[in-house]
Amino acid sequence: MNDQIHSEGSGHEHGELGDAEYAEFMELAAQEGFEPEEVEGALGEAGHGPLPVLAVVGRPNVGKSTLVNRIIGRREAVVQDKPGVTRDRVSYEAEWAGRRFKVVDTGGWEQDVLGLDASVAAQAEYAIETADAVVFVVDSTVGATDTDEAVVKLLRRAGKPVVLCANKVDGQSGEADATALWSLGLGEPYPVSSLHGRGTGDMLDAVLEALPDAPAQKFGTALGGPRRIALIGRPNVGKSSLLNKVAGEDRVVVNELAGTTRDPVDELINLGGITWKFIDTAGIRRRVHLQEGADYYASLRTAAAVEKAEVAVVLIDSSESISVQDQRIITMAVEAGRAIVVAFNKWDTLDEERRYYLEREIETELAQIAWAPRVNVSAVTGRHMEKLVPAIETALEGWETRVPTGRLNAFLGEIVASNPHPIRGGKQPRILFGTQAGTKPPRFVLFASGFLEHGYRRFVERRLREEFGFEGTPIHISVRVREKRGRNK
Numbered sequence: 001m002n003d004q005i006h007s008e009g010s011g012h013e014h015g016e017l018g019d020a021e022y023a024e025f026m027e028l029a030a031q032e033g034f035e036p037e038e039v040e041g042a043l044g045e046a047g048h049g050p051l052p053v054l055a056v057v058g059r060p061n062v063g064k065s066t067l068v069n070r071i072i073g074r075r076e077a078v079v080q081d082k083p084g085v086t087r088d089r090v091s092y093e094a095e096w097a098g099r100r101f102k103v104v105d106t107g108g109w110e111q112d113v114l115g116l117d118a119s120v121a122a123q124a125e126y127a128i129e130t131a132d133a134v135v136f137v138v139d140s141t142v143g144a145t146d147t148d149e150a151v152v153k154l155l156r157r158a159g160k161p162v163v164l165c166a167n168k169v170d171g172q173s174g175e176a177d178a179t180a181l182w183s184l185g186l187g188e189p190y191p192v193s194s195l196h197g198r199g200t201g202d203m204l205d206a207v208l209e210a211l212p213d214a215p216a217q218k219f220g221t222a223l224g225g226p227r228r229i230a231l232i233g234r235p236n237v238g239k240s241s242l243l244n245k246v247a248g249e250d251r252v253v254v255n256e257l258a259g260t261t262r263d264p265v266d267e268l269i270n271l272g273g274i275t276w277k278f279i280d281t282a283g284i285r286r287r288v289h290l291q292e293g294a295d296y297y298a299s300l301r302t303a304a305a306v307e308k309a310e311v312a313v314v315l316i317d318s319s320e321s322i323s324v325q326d327q328r329i330i331t332m333a334v335e336a337g338r339a340i341v342v343a344f345n346k347w348d349t350l351d352e353e354r355r356y357y358l359e360r361e362i363e364t365e366l367a368q369i370a371w372a373p374r375v376n377v378s379a380v381t382g383r384h385m386e387k388l389v390p391a392i393e394t395a396l397e398g399w400e401t402r403v404p405t406g407r408l409n410a411f412l413g414e415i416v417a418s419n420p421h422p423i424r425g426g427k428q429p430r431i432l433f434g435t436q437a438g439t440k441p442p443r444f445v446l447f448a449s450g451f452l453e454h455g456y457r458r459f460v461e462r463r464l465r466e467e468f469g470f471e472g473t474p475i476h477i478s479v480r481v482r483e484k485r486g487r488n489k
Contacts, residue, residue, distance in 0.1 A: 021405050025435055028409075032432045033482055034447060043437045043445060051093065051102045052211045053307060055127035057155075058106075058137035059147045063167045067137060067194035068092065068105040071204065091303050091336075096204045101211055104131060104303065124154050127300065130307040133161040133210035135203070136186065137194075140166040140177040144184055152184050161210035164189045165203055170196060226268060226277040229392060230309035232302050232333065234325045237317040238345045241379035243267060243278055246388070272389045279305045302329060303336075310399070310440070311339040311392050318344040318358055318376070322365040330369055334474045337441040339395035340372040341388070341472060347376035348383050371398075371465055373472050395472025401442060403468055405435045411467055412446070421456050431460075432482070443476040452479050 029039045056064050056071075072094045091104045106127045128134055134155060138148055155162050166178035169191035178191035190203040231239045247269050267278045306312055312333035316326050333340050350358070362374075373391035377384045403411075412431050421429050429450025437445050446452070446460070461475050 025405050025433075028433050029447065032447065034480075038480060038483075039447075043435070051100055052132040052213070053091075053102045053104060053130055054094075054133050054135060054207060054211060055104045055124075055131035056106060056135045056137060057124040057127055057151060058165075059145065059151070062137045062139040063194045064137050065105055067135070067165065067167065067192070067200075068103055070194045070197055070200050071096070071103055091307075091332075097208060099208055099211075099213070101207075106300065124151055127304065128155070128158045128160055130304045131160055132212055133163065133207065134158075135163050135165050135207060137165045137167050138181055138184070138189070139168055140174055140181065140189075140191065141168050143177065143180060148184065152186060155186070162186050163203060163206045163210055165194075166191045167194055169193055169199065226275045227311065227392075227396065228277045228279060228309045229311045229313055230279045230302075230305040230333075230338075231313050231315060232305060232329055233315035233317075234323065234329065237315045238379040239315050242315060242343070242345065242377070245379050245382050245385060246271065246278065274389070276389075276392075279309055299328075299332075302332060306333055306336045306338055309338060311341065311395055312336075313341045313343055313388070313392070314372075315343050315345050317346055319346045319349050319354065322358075322361045327365060330366070334369065337474055337476070339392075339399035339441070339473050340369060341391045341395050342366070342369065342372050342374045343388065344374065344376045345379050348378040348381055371471055371473070391472070398469055398471045398473040399441055400439050401468065401470060401473075402439050403436050403442075408436060408444075409433050411464075415460065415463055419459065421450075421452060424453070429481075441473045441476060442470060444478070446477060446479045448479050448481050451481055 026036065026039060029036070056068055058064050072092045091102055094101055094103050104127050106124060136151065136155060138144060164181060164184065164186045166181050166189040169175060169178050170193045175191055178189045181189035188206075190199060190206060192199040192203050194200065231243060233239055247267060269276055269278050314326075314330055314333060316322060330340070330342075344358070373394050375384055375387045375391050377388065412434055416430050421431075427450055429448055429452055431452070432447050432449055434444055434446040437443050444464070452460075457477055457479070461477060464470065464475060
C-alpha cells in the first residue's frame with residue numbers, strides 16, 4: 001500500500017504539492033469559494049518544518065517564567081515569587097509578528113550541593129544544546145552577578161545568537177540600570193518588564209532577527225547522517241541498560257540509583273546492518289539532592305533529546321503501574337511530532353496476573369497512542385531486542401508517509417457521504433476538500449463549510465489511519481472554515 005501512498009516527487013515551491021497537483025488544488029479551492037490567500041496561509045502554517053527553538057536562560061528568580069508567559073500570551077509556565085518552581089512541561093509554541101517558534105523555559109532551580117553556578121550552568125547547557133537562539137534574562141535591579149558572568153561564558157562557548165533581556169525595568173528610572181548591563185559584552189540590553197509587558201515587543205523583534213525561519217518541508221530527505229532515536233522514560237526504567245544491550249557492550253554507567261547518567265550520550269550503533277544514532281536520556285544529575293529538582297532536570301533533558309530526535313522510544317517499566325509521569329513523557333513526544341515506539345521493559349519478570357492488569361492499563365492509560373508500535377523487552381536479558389529495529393522502521397515509515405491530494409479527496413468524499421457531520425443549530429458543516437501539507441509528522445489541512453467538532457476530527461483521524469496506515473506517528477489535522485461572502489451554499 002505505502003508505495004502507492006508516497007508522493008513521486010515534491011515541488012518544493014508549494015511545500016509537498018507538485019506543480020500540477022498544486023494547480024488542481026487551487027482550482028478546487030476557488031470553486032468552493034476560498035480566496036488564494038486563505039489557502040496559501042493554511043498550507044504555510046501546516047506545511048512548515050520543525051519550528052525554530054528559543055531558549056530562555058538565566059539564574060533563578062530573575063523572571064524567566066513570567067517572561068515566557070508574556071511571550072506565549074498566556075499563563076502556562078508556573079510562576080511564584082521564589083526560585084525553583086518550574087515543573088514538568090518546559091516547551092511552548094509562540095507567535096510574534098506572524099512568525100511561529102518554540103520557547104524552552106529553563107525555569108530556575110535551587111542550588112545543588114555544588115552551588116548555584118553549577119545548577120544554572122547545567123540547565124543552560126541542556127537548553128542551549130538544541131536552541132537556535134537564546135534570551136539571557138538578567139535582573140536589572142540587582143545587576144550582573146558572578147553567576148550571570150558564568151552563564152555569559154557558557155553562551156560564548158555555545159556560539160548561539162543571544163538577546164540580552166534586562167528584566168524588571170518598570171519605568172524610566174530603571175533604564176540606567178539596564179544600560180549598565182552593556183558590561184556583559186553581549187550587545188544591547190533590552191529593558192523589559194515581563195510582569196507588565198513593557199519593552200517586550202522590541203525584545204521580540206530582536207529575537208525574530210536572531211531566529212532562523214521555520215524551514216520549508218523537504219519530503220523524503222533526512223537531515224543527514226544516521227536516523228536519530230531518543231530513548232526517553234522516567235528515571236530508572238532501564239534506559240542505560242537498554243542502550244548497553246543494544247550496543248552489545250557497556251557504554252553507559254548503569255546504577256540502580258535513579259538519575260545516574262550525568263551527561264547526554266549519543267551513541268552510533270549498528271543494528272540489522274544499519275547505523276543508528278541513539279540519544280541516551282537516562283535520568284538526571286546524581287548531585288541534585290531535591291526530588292523536585294530531579295523531576296525538573298528529567299523534563300528538561302527529555303525535551304532536549306526529543307527535539308534532536310526523529311523517533312522517540314518510550315521505555316516503560318512493565319512491573320509497575322503506568323504512571324502520570326509516563327503519560328507526560330509520551331505527551332511531550334506526541335506534541336513534538338516525533339515518531340513513537342513504546343517499549344515495555346522487564347517483561348520477563350511479569351507473572352500472568354501482572355500481564356493481565358498491564359493490558360487493561362494500556363487500554364485505558366495509553367489510549368492516546370494506540371497507533372504506536374509496541375515491543376515487550378528485557379534490557380537485562382536481551383529478550384525480544386531484535387523486534388526493536390523493525391518497530392522503529394515502521395514508525396519512521398508512518399512518519400514520512402504522504403497521501404496524494406487526489407486520493408485523499410476521494411477518501412474524504414466517501415467519509416462525508418457515509419458519515420456526515422452531525423447537524424448543529426440547524427446546520428450541517430461538511431468537509432469540502434483537503435490536502436496533506438507536510439510529513440514528519442503527517443499534517444493535513446481540511447477546508448470546511450463550517451466548524452468541525454473535536455469528536456468528528458477524531459473520527460476523521462481514525463479513518464485516515466484505517467485507510468492509509470500512519471502507524472507509529474502522530475497526525476496533525478487543522479481545519480479552515482469558509483468565510484461567508486454572500487454565497488448561498
